[in-house]
Amino acid sequence: MAGKSHTMTDRGYLTQVQYLTDANLVARQSIYAYQRPRIDLVETVLDLAALTGAETVADVGCGNGMYLAGLARRGHRGRVLGLDLSVGMLQAASGRAPGAALVNADAARLPLADGQADVTLAMHMLYHVPDKQAAARELRRITRPGGTVLVVLNDDDHQLQLRQLLASAAADIGMTVDPLYGWGLDAAPAGIRLGGGAELLATVFAVVQRHDFASELRVPDPQPALDYLRSMRLTQASGDPDRLLAAVAARLPAGPFTITTHCGCLICR
Numbered sequence: 001m002a003g004k005s006h007t008m009t010d011r012g013y014l015t016q017v018q019y020l021t022d023a024n025l026v027a028r029q030s031i032y033a034y035q036r037p038r039i040d041l042v043e044t045v046l047d048l049a050a051l052t053g054a055e056t057v058a059d060v061g062c063g064n065g066m067y068l069a070g071l072a073r074r075g076h077r078g079r080v081l082g083l084d085l086s087v088g089m090l091q092a093a094s095g096r097a098p099g100a101a102l103v104n105a106d107a108a109r110l111p112l113a114d115g116q117a118d119v120t121l122a123m124h125m126l127y128h129v130p131d132k133q134a135a136a137r138e139l140r141r142i143t144r145p146g147g148t149v150l151v152v153l154n155d156d157d158h159q160l161q162l163r164q165l166l167a168s169a170a171a172d173i174g175m176t177v178d179p180l181y182g183w184g185l186d187a188a189p190a191g192i193r194l195g196g197g198a199e200l201l202a203t204v205f206a207v208v209q210r211h212d213f214a215s216e217l218r219v220p221d222p223q224p225a226l227d228y229l230r231s232m233r234l235t236q237a238s239g240d241p242d243r244l245l246a247a248v249a250a251r252l253p254a255g256p257f258t259i260t261t262h263c264g265c266l267i268c269r
Ligand SMILES: C[S@@+](CC[C@H](N)C(=O)[O-])C[C@H]1O[C@@H](n2cnc3c(N)ncnc32)[C@H](O)[C@@H]1O
Pocket: 014, 019, 025, 060, 061, 062, 063, 064, 065, 066, 067, 083, 084, 085, 086, 089, 105, 106, 107, 108, 122, 123, 124, 125, 128, 129, 130
């Protein structure tokens, strides 16, 4: 299982495998159709941003453009920039947000001037940046004084049942996986969750406000959970995803399965 430890932050894995296209992300986004109560995270976060519609918005790690599309739906008039490490993700974003300027960039070294953005988004992406402190400083640097940075991260109990299931299935076939961090102890420092994110951002911003969003996925049968697990870094890094997923399938109940969801938005000023 060579290379299994650092897939969370490994540039080659992120740009050439996990986010080569948006297929893995789409597989994970799809499972939210089963969320009850449903939380529309894009709309909720954009509401928290309290936009007038005229701001310059930078979406760092924009992925396949869900937030860029949300801004377009709202008729946002200001300049919109989507930045991502993966060219494939930017291609996917271009279909969703034709009005946005898309830039291939690393969050730890953003090609933007100081104070260029009024509002900066970093949604579900800090997990992947090796130097998270540098990324936090960059988010602050590119945002004008008085502007707002919104960071979304998962909390520790997010999809814990799925990760525990994966760990138990892995143990069934002689693999060892930490349900929170991954394969091997040296993977742990790469992880960041909501609480750690709030602490990190408080070293860079004067004010960090935390908003939690907790709900459940009620999947009716095993297939959505298996599709989701197949898209995950933890599964792909196992060295034998098919065998691991067969072990998961043997443990999944034939009927409904409930999975906790818990993420939060950190509003930084
Ligand atoms: C989980 S996806 C989230 C996408 C989007 N923000 C969303 O919430 O739908 C993480 C994204 O971060 C990007 N990414 C990973 N490392 C990055 C880095 N160092 N700088 C910029 N983007 C990065 C990935 O290519 C991927 O598109």
